[in-house]
Amino acid sequence: MAGILMKVGLILLILSPKWSLFVYMQATGKFAHRCETLQVGACPEGWTARGNHCYKTLDGIHSYAAATTTACTDIGGWLPTPNTPEENAFILSMSVPTAEGVWLNCNDLETEGAWTCLDGGKQVRDRYWGTGEPNNAAGNENCAVIEHNDGRWHDVYCNYKHYSVVCKRSAPGVLSIEA
Ligand SMILES: [Ca+2]
Numbered sequence: 001m002a003g004i005l006m007k008v009g010l011i012l013l014i015l016s017p018k019w020s021l022f023v024y025m026q027a028t029g030k031f032a033h034r035c036e037t038l039q040v041g042a043c044p045e046g047w048t049a050r051g052n053h054c055y056k057t058l059d060g061i062h063s064y065a066a067a068t069t070t071a072c073t074d075i076g077g078w079l080p081t082p083n084t085p086e087e088n089a090f091i092l093s094m095s096v097p098t099a100e101g102v103w104l105n106c107n108d109l110e111t112e113g114a115w116t117c118l119d120g121g122k123q124v125r126d127r128y129w130g131t132g133e134p135n136n137a138a139g140n141e142n143c144a145v146i147e148h149n150d151g152r153w154h155d156v157y158c159n160y161k162h163y164s165v166v167c168k169r170s171a172p173g174v175l176s177i178e179a
């Protein structure tokens with residue numbers, strides 16, 4: 001763009017959860033104006049926003065296998081494991097009322113006692129086990145839930161179909177442009 005004087009003014013306004021981006025461009029003999037609105041933190045319809053993520057509760061109660069196959073990935077999310085006590089309480093609060101709690105993406109199926117607890121593919125550092133848990137009752141509890149009775153994690157039978165599934169996804173950015 002040699003020979004053209006271009007002046008770009010950039011004003012970024014943060015109006016949580018909306019970000020408004022105004023770009024002014026001045027070229028020789030012309031003044032062009034574009035207004036771009038970048039909306040960050042907007043969740044798709046049916047998802048509930050919390051921070052930079054969105055959460056959605058599936059209908060009904062499910063087994064661990066059902067929770068971890070494609071239930072969440074089919075709708076663009078993943079089965080989470082909470083990273084903080086606050087997120088733990090939030091996910092539990094999203095449970096369907098008839099469930100005993102919520103499945104976590106957390107199991108020791110591969111090696112007994114070695115828990116793999118993932119959130120979006122990353123191992124979660126802190127664990128919120130209930131008193132005496134995980135206890136691998138009857139030698140066959142290999143999947144983790146948050147229980148309503150104490151709000152903590154318990155290992156349970158993976159095929160125990162009494163738990164809710166709450167999916168998680170990143171809040172997408174929505175860009176709309178007005179010329
Ligand atoms: Ca176990």
Ligand SMILES: [Ca+2]
Pocket residue numbers: 133134135136137141154155156
């Ligand atoms: Ca247990």
